[in-house]
Amino acid sequence: GSSGAVIVSTPQAYSAVNTYLPFACMADAPAAEIYVSTLTEQAFEIGWQNGGGGAQLFNWQTLGT
Numbered sequence: 444g445s446s447g448a449v450i451v452s453t454p455q456a457y458s459a460v461n462t463y464l465p466f467a468c469m470a471d472a473p474a475a476e477i478y479v480s481t482l483t484e485q486a487f488e489i490g491w492q493n494g495g496g497g498a499q500l501f502n503w504q505t506l507g508t
Contacts, residue, residue: 444497445475448490453505456485463507465489470500477501 457463465487467479475494481487489501 445494446492465505467503
């Protein structure tokens with residue numbers, strides 16, 4: 444939909460919440476305003492608002508230890 448949030452679980456846990464950075468970008472048009480927030484060593488949240496209707500497509504990546 445035009446706004447929402449999804450929790451992403453990484454395949455393997457990082458050593459601590461503050462040792463990795465998640466990144467995300469929207470692969471849809473019109474693009475929404477998005478945020479990415481770490482939750483645990485193995486999960487982060489991607490949230491968005493003011494996007495187009497229907498399904499939203501995101502690309503994401505994490506870097507850390």
